[in-house]
Amino acid sequence: MLSAFLCMLAGIPSTPYQDNSRTLDGDSLEVADSILFDSILASLDTVPASFDSLFSDTTISRGARQAAAALKRDTTVMDSLELAIYLHNKAVDDSLALDSINRQRKHGIDSPVEFSANDSLLYEAGHGMAYLFGNSHVKYQNMDLQSENIYLSLDSSLVHATGARDSVSGKLFGNPVFQMGNDTYQSDTMAFNFKTKKGFIQQVYTEQQEGYLTSQLSKRGANGELYLQHGRYTTCDEPHPDFYLALSRAKVRPGKDVVFGPAYLVVCDVPLPLAIPYGFFPFTKSYSSGFIMPTYGDETERGFYLRDGGYYFAISDQMDLKLLGEIYTKGSWGVSAASNYRKRYRYSGSFYGSYQNSVTGEKNLPDYSKTTSFKIQWSHRQDAKANPYSTLSASVNFATSSYERNNLTSMYNPQTMTQSTRTSSVSYSTSFSSIGMSLSTTMNLNQNMRDSTIAMTMPDLNISISRFYPFKRKHMVGKQRWYEKIAMSYTGHFSNSISTKEDKLMHSNLIKDWRNGMQHSIPVSASFTVLNYINLTASFNFTDRTYTNKIMRSWDGTTEQRDTIYGLYNVYNWNMSLAASTKLYGFLTPPRGFLGGRIQKIRHVFTPQVSLNYAPDFSASRYGYYETYQKTDSEGNVTMVEYSPFQNSLYGVPGKGKTGSIAFDMSNNLEMKMYDRNDSLRKISLIDEFGASMSYNMAAKIRPWSDLSTRIRLKLTKNYTLNMNAVFASYVYEADSVGARPRLSEHTTYWEQGKIGRFQGMSQNLSYTISNEKISKIFKWLRGERDNKKDKDENEPALDDINSIESNVDPDMEKAKHGARKQNAGLAETDEDGYMPFSMPWSVSFGYGITMREDTDVKKFNYNTMRYPYKFTQNLNMSGNIRLSDGWNISFSSGYDFENKKISMTTASLSRDLHCFNMSCSVVLSPYTSYNFSFRCNASTLTDALKYDKRSGYSNSVQWY
Template structure:
């Protein structure tokens, strides 16, 4: 009896110790319990020893089990096997078709009699395509159901730890409580949360049917990804077809937890990832000259994944209407582009009255880009932006965009090129269009074909032996061009004649060059250019004495003219170094270097206006005073490539350039040096034409460029006239043949031009007026050495401060413990001044000078970020000619995380405003928006 008592106590102690122990997952070995039915991988398994009404179980540690517990387990194994066999038979009869795999990090309780399994701690259940994770999971094998729930946890972001996450295929749902049936694939969800494309859907209660459709009661739909959304659409009932759409009943908008009186009886949101066709809802409003309107409504055709089509229309109550077609196309690794064609019929005023006008206008935009990987030898690109001059004036969108209204020039181009790398030949053709919307002038070139042959050396030996011969350095190339162009009004372009109105021709250019070195220091270059022009017509002129008018006779045929010129140039570089006296200047300055670059060239070309060439002609006429005059002209002067110039050329040109730099010790590194530019360039050029008898000397041109600051270059160009003014018999000034040069007297100053641009921001102010350590870094404004500091971007500074504050959930502070205040801003000033002789002014006969005229331009633009999300931009200027402000605009934008608000105003030269408030998500950008703006005709008046 005593031995039995001891065995009973030992058995009880072992069972208590094993059952109460928390087993680590590292000591657990996955174990198959039922063949092909249930796979269990857990830390600790609790099994019933015998069927009872209340769970009486022990915990089996598969590794740390002692011999006594192992004996007890083997004694009861036959009982467990019979229970599991009955449970497996019930599950198969209820429709379980595949193994149910479940695991838990903490523990698992399995009741063999009722077929219930309880999982605790990061539990996972997998059945076919269904996956479920939760902190607590219970599985009823008899009813084929699984129930999951999270654990309340105040430290978690959403107040729960291990919320149930259910996924089947591509569908994924998060909830508070979830129940799912394996056999019927139906589920009941409480507090559901799911993401569909750009939107997030939540609901208090939801049911899932066997096809995956979810029925939600009291739901919310939003595109805001914040845990507490800034806005949402409250849905009384909704039906969700995953990856397709959401259909809902009565709904209203809630912004910042405030319900708004914006409700709809029903609606839907599409979620399809594929393109889908559908109607585009129009916008409505009124315009004082056009009336009430419906615009930007139509239909979208999702043709396929490579291209689409959008048809839009607009209609106004006073009779105006418009239509447009837009298409986007893209073929991966081949090409991409877009096309827009728009037509407008604008009617203003009352029909039958004098103020009634009707204008037809259209616009074509085409953008095409070829992928570089598509064809390395051929490419096609297009950038077409053509519109009639009345289109932007009549287009409602242009009224709210001052940039479109002030745009006076439009350019378009389409180009294609190919090359034959084996022979160095390339072909390219372009279509160029320049349009002036102010006077409706069009300049069109179609086509413009170019043929280029790369430089080659015709005298170079294939197998060179020894040194390179002088004639082997001679090279040549070829360039050919065929053009067909016209300049006319836009309403005449389609009625023009190809031969009479268009200019066409062909041009050939063959440059021959050779570069040599003389005396090791002089670089000499010889060149000769041959140019040939081919035209299809010429215009002969004569004088009709009867009608006292010029007569032009155009003849069509093949006409060829050519010219040539040769030149020789020599240049070298001279270096000078000066080391300052250490006793006077100290050891800060190491050396000063001066680079002197002289260049001399001689150019020669014959006089192609002589009768030998036949490029020029003349006729006589008698004026009203009876004087006979001779008029010289060229029959080809109006052609596309013009005509060779008059006069013989024997010109000598010289040019001098100077550069001065200083090398000093770096303030940051005692062993380092940095370079400072004193004068980046100081140069002058002039020429002398020995082949002419009048004005042999050209004007003197001087240039100065300074780089004393890192982000700014000062440049100045000045012109000095060589020849002085003289007075004719009537007392009118003209440029004579006497020079202005004299002892102690400079030539006449004709003018100069200078542009200045400067950007001011907090970094520069801190560098100038901040602490000493910041002012010491001001050398980086002009330093280009290895220790150059790059100024930070305003956006980067804001992001850096934001992340620093989020890192420890504390506001960023400075060295003194105060919270950092950051308001990034920048202001850019642009000033340009031009000084030139005013030949329309009054001539001063005492000084023999015209007065000087100054032309000035001033532009100011800037931006300021009040806080994260608030941005203010402005731009203005001053017109010194009209003594008024130039185009002045200001805009304010606010990023509301998932909403965006912007307001802009134009103050000069006319006034208008524009206010927009819309959702950022593409799904709701057209549905949730508010626009308020004024046109030019009904713009607000500022007093």
């Protein structure tokens, strides 16, 4: 193509050149003038070889050929030198014309415009207008426009797009959808200038991250900003939003922010008296730092306050930092820091620290007080993929005893106000699989909030070696020998701990106040089979302790003196045991006709076990674990006091007395197989386990028999098992006279009196949950209705199914939090007739606990029966849920304290899921009285901006009469 060749020589792109509405290309050059032709020649850097060959191409336009003919007539010498001189002079003479052409190109369309339409396309050459009908599509550079009807004005670079209205239904369809880069706009009518990239839009609808913007009239700037009039901003994705912010004026910078003028909140089409003069919403796809606006209020004890205001630092994509502060008009203040960190496939965690300086009352008055408190929370989790052999985890929750009382957020919170203990731990573990050794260390802290007592262990180091067989051959040949079954393991424990008050912890002495020590345990065991039916297990256990001090005691005539001696002291003990057990089976086949012949067989499994245990008397003087000193009281009585210098040490001291005991244990299991009405065998557990255990110490001189411990376990239903334990004392009470304190006899047992023993007590907890579905199934069974399940008989109660339903609460509602959005919330289900079926799922759980034990008050001892009376301790708890409809949920919990004879903690809450908003209200009735009301947006971008919280303060809680 000649034109392409000329463009290449002139340095002009070979793509079609558009001058307003006239198109120039190599194949269809319709309009061209001699000025343009001369300007092309003037831009040539080299002279063509032949003038005729340059213009002999017939595809060139008529105007271009006329210009070539005129040039040829004016030229007398057609050699290369004369042509070059002519072209140079022509370029100088026509430079002004060339500048004019370039200016026309700059104000025109710079690249091709692609367009298409499904229905028809009409082009008016005289006016430079193009009309596209039916699912039209226009694309220019990075701009893409789709609409039912599009009108193009090529002379002015304007495009106008509208939808169409259905002739039958009258509904509008095919509305314009305009996309430029990452921004997408939907509207009813749109006018846009391709060149200036400015536009005017009616009824615009665009999405910005989690938010949606609409407006009646909008203007788009050249940089993509939108100027809105009578706009709406919402995070609701419904066509008719549940809520929105009505914006009188707004400016939107896509991907950056929305700045608006006067605005007010509208919920469910009801304008609320919540308005602001101006505001903005930031939009960012990456972390960004910024200020956090505080909340305000008043608290009677400390005055007006500004709290939870500060600054957020976006340190990186893996870590952030939030600094907050609070200040009160009466002098109280506080600061806090919170940080989250995460490294993918390695670890994640969070940290929170808070310090408070609380001032109550007026200075120089008796009620004035000033307290400081702090709180530290740290949570760290290591990803399992990071290191399969080493793990580090932390769960720290430490606060001074006065922190929750001074913290406004925690006041009257049932979880914090009733919390009596706090636990913290940091642990690290690693393993060496090649030798089967594992090492772990922890730091533990237990805090009692009632009396500010702290029990701290740091560090607590454990070293263990898994079981191994030291005498086992590496290459097994023949049968296994008896000594190859001997196994042993090792456990080492080092600990350093203290128990003190929280104000004395930092002033304690590591040597004098802390308790430390080291313990080693080496168990050796082996199992054998004797006579093919008896399992025999022998074991030997050795325990060694190492302490750094011991306390020696003496009597100076009036008081006991204690002297701490520092050094390394070794305390060890050992014991051995031998146990034998077997299983005996018994079967009973009932006679024919018994219970209709449905019982096939009853099986009884009896498991007896006998064990022998031996340990020497480590209180003997040769061990040195026990010492004595002589005490002379004020009356001159001389007694010998026995004590152990290691009795207060970390791992204690071996017990006194020789042990040579025989322990007995038996366990019974009773099961039955029977046919149901479908002639299928079913296994029924009659007694899952019934057992008893007791021991006799042959080395004890007094009371060699232990108490009798019994247990029973019954599987009443598929999901409920009844467990009961009871202990019967072996020795009777004795008393020298009426009024004397009873004591246990040293030799007389209840068996000698023909009794099984003295029942000492038991404890049992029962719980059950009922719901509307369980009640429905029970009534269906009572009416004889057949269950849909194939494996159920028509007259058989569906007890398994009834008890398998633990709760009928909507799981989405139960899990919903302020930032969660429930799918299809607020949409009621309808039946085939279009009516909403009545449904109100509910569930109520009951819990009852009872403890029976001896009341060992001496004044209540019965000298006729020689027994203490029994004391009962009971507690009753109840909780429930009611789902009134989709989105409505009520929950409550309460109980009764039988000992204090009053209602225990009672709470009730009401929550409403409004699709995009969440409303919740909770009330504490007993023993504290408080309330909490929250109404906030679910979207994460607005959860801190659009919210309303109201709760009772420390001194303005509601009073119930």
